[in-house]
Amino acid sequence: MAEVSTREFVTASQAAVKDAQLRQALRRAGSGFDGTRREAIAEVSEEVWEGWREQARAIKEHTIGHLDYYLAMLERNVAAAGGQVHFAGDARQANAIVSEIARRAGAQTVTKSKSMVSEELGLNHVLEAQGIDVFETDLGEYIIQLAEETPSHLVAPALHKTRGQVAQLFAEQLGVPYSEDIEEMARVARVALRQKFLEADMGVSGANFLVAETGSLVIITNEGNGRLCTSAPRIHVGLAGMEKVIPSLQDLAVFLRLLPRSATGQRISSYVSMVTGPRRSDDEDGPEEFHLIIVDNGRSRLLRDPALRESLYCIRCGACLNVCPVYQRVGGHAYGWVYPGPIGSIVTPGLVGVAQAKDLPNASTLCGACRDACPVQINIPRMLLHLRHQQAESGDENTKTSSDSDALLARGFATVMSNPWLLRVGRTLGRLLSKPMVQNGKIRQTRLPFLSRWTRARDLPVPAPRTFHEVWRDELSKGGR
Amino acid sequence: MNQTPPIRASLFVTCIIDQLYPEVGVSVVRTLRRCGVEVDFPEAQTCCGQPLYNSGFTQEAKKLAARTLDALDDCEYVVVPSGSCGAMLRVFYEDLFADDPHMRERAESLRGRVYEFTEFLTDVLGVDGAPMEGLPADGELTPQTVTYHPSCHLLREMRVREGPTTLLSGTAGVELKPLPEAEQCCGFGGTFAIKYPHISEEMLADKLASIMESGADTVTACDMGCLMHIGGAIARQNLPVSVRHIAQILDGSEG
Numbered sequence: 150m151a152e153v154s155t156r157e158f159v160t161a162s163q164a165a166v167k168d169a170q171l172r173q174a175l176r177r178a179g180s181g182f183d184g185t186r187r188e189a190i191a192e193v194s195e196e197v198w199e200g201w202r203e204q205a206r207a208i209k210e211h212t213i214g215h216l217d218y219y220l221a222m223l224e225r226n227v228a229a230a231g232g233q234v235h236f237a238g239d240a241r242q243a244n245a246i247v248s249e250i251a252r253r254a255g256a257q258t259v260t261k262s263k264s265m266v267s268e269e270l271g272l273n274h275v276l277e278a279q280g281i282d283v284f285e286t287d288l289g290e291y292i293i294q295l296a297e298e299t300p301s302h303l304v305a306p307a308l309h310k311t312r313g314q315v316a317q318l319f320a321e322q323l324g325v326p327y328s329e330d331i332e333e334m335a336r337v338a339r340v341a342l343r344q345k346f347l348e349a350d351m352g353v354s355g356a357n358f359l360v361a362e363t364g365s366l367v368i369i370t371n372e373g374n375g376r377l378c379t380s381a382p383r384i385h386v387g388l389a390g391m392e393k394v395i396p397s398l399q400d401l402a403v404f405l406r407l408l409p410r411s412a413t414g415q416r417i418s419s420y421v422s423m424v425t426g427p428r429r430s431d432d433e434d435g436p437e438e439f440h441l442i443i444v445d446n447g448r449s450r451l452l453r454d455p456a457l458r459e460s461l462y463c464i465r466c467g468a469c470l471n472v473c474p475v476y477q478r479v480g481g482h483a484y485g486w487v488y489p490g491p492i493g494s495i496v497t498p499g500l501v502g503v504a505q506a507k508d509l510p511n512a513s514t515l516c517g518a519c520r521d522a523c524p525v526q527i528n529i530p531r532m533l534l535h536l537r538h539q540q541a542e543s544g545d546e547n548t549k550t551s552s553d554s555d556a557l558l559a560r561g562f563a564t565v566m567s568n569p570w571l572l573r574v575g576r577t578l579g580r581l582l583s584k585p586m587v588q589n590g591k592i593r594q595t596r597l598p599f600l601s602r603w604t605r606a607r608d609l610p611v612p613a614p615r616t617f618h619e620v621w622r623d624e625l626s627k628g629g630r
Numbered sequence: 631m632n633q634t635p636p637i638r639a640s641l642f643v644t645c646i647i648d649q650l651y652p653e654v655g656v657s658v659v660r661t662l663r664r665c666g667v668e669v670d671f672p673e674a675q676t677c678c679g680q681p682l683y684n685s686g687f688t689q690e691a692k693k694l695a696a697r698t699l700d701a702l703d704d705c706e707y708v709v710v711p712s713g714s715c716g717a718m719l720r721v722f723y724e725d726l727f728a729d730d731p732h733m734r735e736r737a738e739s740l741r742g743r744v745y746e747f748t749e750f751l752t753d754v755l756g757v758d759g760a761p762m763e764g765l766p767a768d769g770e771l772t773p774q775t776v777t778y779h780p781s782c783h784l785l786r787e788m789r790v791r792e793g794p795t796t797l798l799s800g801t802a803g804v805e806l807k808p809l810p811e812a813e814q815c816c817g818f819g820g821t822f823a824i825k826y827p828h829i830s831e832e833m834l835a836d837k838l839a840s841i842m843e844s845g846a847d848t849v850t851a852c853d854m855g856c857l858m859h860i861g862g863a864i865a866r867q868n869l870p871v872s873v874r875h876i877a878q879i880l881d882g883s884e885g
Binding site (some may be wrong): 159162163166474475478479511512513514515516517518520521531534536537538539540541542551555556559560562563566567569572576591593599600602603605606607608609610611612613615616617618619620621622625626630 | 818822828
């Protein structure tokens with residue numbers, strides 16, 4: 150499985166907020182994507198958009214609620230089309246299955262179209278260790294593969310890189326003249342990759358949707374690389390999380406409307422590819438074998454928890470990232486694993502364990518922009534609250550990660566706020582103790598823990614001479630003021 | 631002319647106003663009274679429990695929520711001068727007591743009676759931005775330019791979007807200036823501001839830049855949490871902007 154460095158969220162995000170180039174890249178991409186998304190919604194009208202969201206959510210609710218049934222249907226129909234479904238419990242199993250397929254076929258060169266699940270599995274390293282050359286063919290993925298980095302956004306993996314950084318990378322790694330011209334850079338990548346498409350023995354793709362009734366794998370791309378990966382090589386291996394299944398082609402329609410609009414603001418992506426089984430006898434081209442690897446890797450844990458189940462409705466459009474004020478400041482890498490941003494803050498603790506990712510559910514102001522942007526109405530803030538609750542009060546030591554001092558503070562606060570006389574005492578004490586720190590009615594500096602983290606950038610008010618309770622009793626209740 | 635009995639409303643003032651900004655509570659009461667509302671103040675109230683709920687300490691939050699429900703059970707309308715605490719009462723109490731049918735029922739009964747302060751003015755009293763009877767009229771107040779920061783919970787939990795600016799545009803002496811990127815969070819988020827100050831401060835800096843860009847001499851909002859955060863930085867940087875709760879502007883009280 151891909152390395153998890155989510156424990157370092159605080160230090161990673163501290164470095165990220167100081168990175169001016171990252172900030173510039175995030176700003177441009179975030180407002181760009183979100184702007185076009187809003188335009189696309191306005192074009193169809195809020196009302197129609199809300200109708201689509203409801204419909205999509207209902208489909209996901211139904212399918213995830215009957216996941217075993219639809220996965221079995223999918224398996225039957227993939228087999229009927231001549232393909233083979235493999236179920237992988239975890240990353241190790243999934244990697245072993247793909248490795249074995251590659252070994253049997255004697256694969257030397259693998260081309261890949263974009264797949265977040267393969268990032269999650271760390272598949273590239275496993276295949277490379279087996280002596281296989283792996284080439285990412287999505288332009289963004291290609292860039293980060295050259296840079297030996299990981300994706301920082303669900304839709305735009307190289308979003309953290311500025312144009313100049315990519316030009317530099319191409320010049321260094323591919324030996325081409327430095328050029329910041331986007332068309333020229335795309336041409337360079339196309340030339341480098343075209344040969345690989347022709348050489349590849351095996352193509353690996355992700356899946357945006359799996360259609361149970363037809364056994365089809367659906368991928369949505371803008372570069373056409375997905376189609377080359379799934380049709381040119383002898384073998385096509387599709388990778389998908391088990392939540393990707395939907396019942397029918399009829400159901401697919403609404404997602405084809407929602408996904409491109411939410412991701413990039415496009416009415417439809419340049420390519421929508423549906424792959425159903427390998428080449429048939431009368432087909433002119435297509436792979437000889439089609440394998441579909443359906444990956445659990447912790448998803449059943451999310452499925453079992455009614456409070457977190459809706460995280461499996463996600464269609465990985467990235468809209469929540471583009472509107473998230475935290476993601477927009479820290480970027481994707483600070484989150485420390487494959488899935489960043491608001492949805493990542495649910496999925497990552499769910500898949501790698503809360504103990505490994507305890508900052509993620511807390512590093513949010515609960516502003517709710519993600520929920521409003523989500524095309525399937527996933528209530529991300531509510532799940533963040535649920536994870537915080539697990540951290541604070543779970544009976545399971547693996548999920549309970551809050552410090553004892555947090556618990557003590559919480560109990561203290563509850564006690565004081567439950568006893569008005571204690572509140573009065575606390576308030577008097579607070580006013581007395583804060584006196585030496587007060588300048589012009591405010592606290593400007595303090596060495597006290599917690600409070601100093603507030604006062605490093607903001608003045609802190611001190612308790613007023615009289616509470617509202619007192620003002621009410623003395624004046625307002627008597628008709629005063 | 632007024633034959634119907636006056637509307638009665640109970641103020642849930644919020645602990646932050648009670649302890650730190652009582653003058654905001656005074657402006658709320660004065661504005662409601664001027665609109666003919668009979669205001670009472672259930673004195674047993676303290677904190678709604680939101681800081682605990684948002685930190686995951688639901689057992690402790692339940693204690694304060696139960697206390698609040700006790701205080702507000704018999705109220706006809708509950709008016710809250712905060713979108714955040716209002717959302718706690720209206721939206722999150724039901725989640726908090728999801729596994730306790732009796733308490734959940736009490737939370738559900740509260741749900742329909744809770745109004746954020748400006749929401750109460752527009753939706754219950756029907757104030758539509760026209761000058762309010764009893765409020766200071768044009769010419770009586772120093773003209774001021776005001777920009778409005780829509781706080782996140784008010785916007786996305788309580789779904790109050792247009793009302794506050796409608797009210798401000800109808801207030802004597804107020805010239806409303808649009809706030810660039812208004813619906814961006816200010817970075818407060820309760821304990822978020824001290825758990826992740828480095829991220830919070832970045833968000834705050836952008837909010838301050840928007841406020842300065844608006845050209846207004848006053849920034850207002852419906853939440854003292856956000857305003858304590860924004861105002862704390864404005865004071866620290868000596869920016870020439872005054873910070874006031876929307877009730878203080880509607881009330882015409884000097885900030």
